[in-house]
Amino acid sequence: MPTSANRLPSGVAPYLAGPTLGLRATRAEDAAHAVHWLDTPLPVTPAAAAALLDTSETVGWGLSADLRLLAVRLETGEIVGSLRLERQEDRLGRLVTFASPVLAPTERDRVETGIIRIVVPWALDELDLMTVELTIAADRDAVIAAARALGMHESVRIRGAVNRGNHRVDRLMLERINPRYAPVIDRSDES
Amino acid sequence: MSINRNIRFSGPRVYLRPLVEDDATQIARSAIVETETQFNERGRVPTSELAYREWIRNIGSRPDNTEVTFAICRAGDDADTCIGMTTLRHIDHMNGTAETGTGLFRPAGRGQGFGTEAKNLLLSYAFETLHLHVVTAEVFSANTRSAAALRKQGYRLAGRRAAQNHRAGRFLDGLLFDITREDWLALHSPVSD
Numbered sequence: 096m097p098t099s100a101n102r103l104p105s106g107v108a109p110y111l112a113g114p115t116l117g118l119r120a121t122r123a124e125d126a127a128h129a130v131h132w133l134d135t136p137l138p139v140t141p142a143a144a145a146a147l148l149d150t151s152e153t154v155g156w157g158l159s160a161d162l163r164l165l166a167v168r169l170e171t172g173e174i175v176g177s178l179r180l181e182r183q184e185d186r187l188g189r190l191v192t193f194a195s196p197v198l199a200p201t202e203r204d205r206v207e208t209g210i211i212r213i214v215v216p217w218a219l220d221e222l223d224l225m226t227v228e229l230t231i232a233a234d235r236d237a238v239i240a241a242a243r244a245l246g247m248h249e250s251v252r253i254r255g256a257v258n259r260g261n262h263r264v265d266r267l268m269l270e271r272i273n274p275r276y277a278p279v280i281d282r283s284d285e286s
Numbered sequence: 287m288s289i290n291r292n293i294r295f296s297g298p299r300v301y302l303r304p305l306v307e308d309d310a311t312q313i314a315r316s317a318i319v320e321t322e323t324q325f326n327e328r329g330r331v332p333t334s335e336l337a338y339r340e341w342i343r344n345i346g347s348r349p350d351n352t353e354v355t356f357a358i359c360r361a362g363d364d365a366d367t368c369i370g371m372t373t374l375r376h377i378d379h380m381n382g383t384a385e386t387g388t389g390l391f392r393p394a395g396r397g398q399g400f401g402t403e404a405k406n407l408l409l410s411y412a413f414e415t416l417h418l419h420v421v422t423a424e425v426f427s428a429n430t431r432s433a434a435a436l437r438k439q440g441y442r443l444a445g446r447r448a449a450q451n452h453r454a455g456r457f458l459d460g461l462l463f464d465i466t467r468e469d470w471l472a473l474h475s476p477v478s479d
Contacts, residue, residue, distance in 0.1 A: 136380060187449065225449045225457070251445030253464045256420050258381045263419065266383075268462075272448050280449045281456040284427050 104172035110217065111164070116209040118164040118178060121152050125165060125174065132165050132177035134193035160185075166194075166210050176206040178214055188224040190214065192238075204237040211238070215245045215271060225276040232257040233265040247271040291366050294356065295407040300400050302356035302372065302407050305345060309357055309368040310338035316391035352377045354411075358390065358404040369395055372408045374421070382419035384412060402435060406474070409439075413467045420466045426451040427459045440473045441465040 103109065107117030125132065129144035139147075151161065160183075166176040176194040183189070192210045194203035211229060218227050229242055233252070247269040256266035272280065295302040314335040345355065353375045357368040370390035377384040388405045390396050412418045423441060425432040428451075437443075441463035450460030 184452075226447075228447065249445070250447055251462050253383070253422055253444050253462075254420055254466055256381060256383045256464075258419070266381075268445065268447065270448060276449070276457070279457055281427075281458055282448075285446065285459070 103169060104167050107167065107169070110221070111213055112169060113209050113213045115169055116166050116175070116206065116213070117169050118166055118210065118213055121148055121163055121165060123148060128174050131174045131195040131197070132193065134177060134179065134191055164214075166206055176203075176210060178210050180214065180218065182222075182224070186225045188218050188222065188227045190218075190227060190229045192229070201237075204235065207235075207238050208241040211242055211245065215242075215247070219271065219273045223273070223275075225273050225280070227271045227273075229269045231267055231269065233267050234259075239267070239269065242269045245271065291359075295411060296361070297403045297407055299361050300369075300403050300407070301359050301361055302404060303359060303366075305342045305355060305357045305368070305371070307339050307342050310335045310342055312368045312391055313338045313371070319392055321393045351379075356404075356408065358388075358400065360400070370401065370404065372401075372404045374408065374412055374416075377416070377418075379416075382417065384416075384418055384421045386412070386421050386423045396431075402439060405439060409465070409470055410474070413470045418467065420464050422462055422464045424450075424460045424462045426453075427461055428453060433461055433463075436463045439465070440469050442469070 103112055103117055104119070106119035106122070108119075111118040123145070126141045126145035126148055129139050129141065133139050133144060133147070151159070152163065160181065162178075162180040162182065164178045164180075165174050166178065167174050174195070175198065176192065178193070179191040181189040181191065190211065192207040194206035196203075198206065215227055218224050227247070228250070229238075229247060231238055231242070233239075234257075248271070249267050250270040251268035253266045255263035257264045291301075292303045293301045294304065314333060314337075317330055317332050320330050345353075353373065354377070355371055355373040358370040358372055359366055360369060369392070370388065372386070372388040374384045374386060386405065386408060388401050388408065390401050409421065412421050422444065423436055424447075425436065427433075427446070442465065444462045444464040447460040447462060449457035451458045
């Protein structure tokens, strides 16, 4: 993993860089490339993306409850996806990963896998979150395997919640409890 | 019953209608009269009626149609008083999913089936009008009454999420339930609008 900020694309911190991808904060010019990072199935114009950045990205010092980071290739700085970390009460984190729809499916899996490998340890350690949760379709085998390797387990399965057109798959929530906080979470009613 | 009441769905004992601004009074009052603490994720907090009036005014102005809230009223109540609310939120039309939430404002009105009847009307709307595939509901693990009501209504436990609520020095899990359209149709006959 690169350790010098000088060898990383502009804006990527060493602590948010993996072998091939890094995460960085948004910039105004990212609005022109929103198709590659905005996690919505509907197309968004650059003007609408600029307006979104103007309203959602103007809370400073990392205090926004909804943290948005863009995933870029370390070699070129090309935007290939994004992460939204939704923080609830500053102690629970929900990950929304997104890979550019123009990438091939296997490459999209690699991007989202790369994102969670970077962010899960950082969220538990440096952000000190009690839990980190990833919601994902049950047929995303590669990303699920990477999440399990990071210590995440299946906490919820919603039946048939993902529409694949000619069939449905379940939606999973995968969860990792921060070991620091496991002793204070009351699960005495769990059967 | 007056046709001016803007009723959307009727059951034997309750009906559902869109919220009106004056319902804000009852909503604000509910935080004052509430005696049970396990329903509210942030505790009982008096909130200005002004906030609820603003919220009701903004309903319908959302461009993405991802939330629908109905007022629950007692059948035969000439005053058309809102006694609770029932909501479909996070509606995902592409995947056919949504989350439900139902609450009656006064503790004295609970346990008599009004909430269940209102929820049944909402689920009928979700599955038979919106043609959703599955809806979910989440309650805190200490809220055994709501969990029992969901099970009785046909929801199944889909899982539990750690530390969703904090009460009396403990972090408690959230229990997430789901019910599919198939489940619903197996339990209920279609309700005509």
